Amino acid sequence: MGGLKGSVGSGGANNRDDVVQVQSLLNAQRPAGSPALKVDGVAGPRTLSAISDFQRRRMGGKAADGLIEPGKRTWAALRGQPQPARRAATAAPADARATAAAARATTVAGDDPRLSGARWWHANQARYPNSSSVEDLESPFRENLKAFLAALRAGGASVRVSATRRNRARAQLMHYSWKVAHGQIAPNAVPAIDGCDIEWDHGDLTTSRAAAREMVRLFHIVFKPSLTSNHIQGTAVDMTITQPSSFSIVDAGGKTVKITSASLLHQVGASYGVYKLASDPPHWSANGR
Structure with a gap:
């Protein structure tokens, strides 16, 4: 073997x-x-x-x-072998930057739990959960969305809310995983994330980028995540609306609208202050972004 x-x-x-x-x-x-x-x-x-x-x-x-x-x-x-030992630094570095690099190289061999990658993701990502609760959204968007949801359901539609407020630290983790993986920022230049103990620099660029790519894959990231998403501000929702074949809904002004196209449904949502981002199928927000 x-x-x-x-x-x-x-x-x-x-x-x-x-x-x-x-x-x-x-x-x-x-x-x-x-x-x-x-x-x-x-x-x-x-x-x-x-x-x-x-x-x-x-x-x-x-x-x-x-x-x-x-x-x-x-x-x-x-395999029944002795455990790998930590690799000791063999020479005194010339300056503080070299000292830090040598320390990182040593901790890589010792499996420093702060190092980014699949291991860090599995151990820590659950500490930074997103929400799917409407109650976690900011006012007045929360109340506007509740009114729109009530109108949808009163008209016979079913609605599944999959995401509301996005955890700020999680958004930063996703954003910088992408940037490090794609060479858009140096691993040692990633700013600190409040309340999140993670080390992006593994001591060499190839290993650091590979670890970031592992996190991109585990986060299921397809496009570069934003640091200014409405989800972070609590003013966006991802939801799937399933409507009956014949569907009418009352808009915020009290007018009954027969929904014969997606654009009509979007107009009704806008009357409640819930705006559709057409390029993102489940995404609605306070400003259409």
Whole structure:
């Protein structure tokens, strides 16, 4: 059995041959009485759970991020090898900048939990949740939206709200993940995010950008996220409206409007102060942006 070519587990590359190796080793070290994994090269829920369980058993709860990486602690433990030691700095740096770079290089080898990437995302992203509650929106947009939703439902439409206020720190994490991944900002130039302990600079540019790309993928980012989104201000909503084949709605002025096109529905929304961004199917806001 050879070495891993890529990472396996939560947020990993999960190449088939690598997953087969991990599944086989997990089976060999599974607790007595526990069922064996199917060695099929697919990193499914049972395999991901088995990785986390192994990490908790062998290395403690703090290390249970569900990810196995070549040359790192979990891979060594799974193969029954001694744990990789932290790499010590071998020479005194000439100035403060070199000192910081040397420290980062050392902590990379020691799996510094502050370093950006898939591991950081899995351990921390849940601390910065977005909201799908209308109650979290700002007034008067909150009241305007409630009135529009009531009119939609009174007309027989069903509405599913998927997002309202966006967590500011999450928006910044998404924005700078994109910028670092695409070379639009140097990792060591990313400004601090209030209440968020993350280190974007891994000591070399290639590794730093690769870690940022992992976060872009895990955040499911397709376009560069904005730092000035109406969602951050609490003045936007993403919602899916399903209307009956024959649909009429009362606008904010009390007029009944038969909806025969999307533009008519958008006009009714605007009468309530809820404006449609046509280029983004679920997005409505206080100003149409």
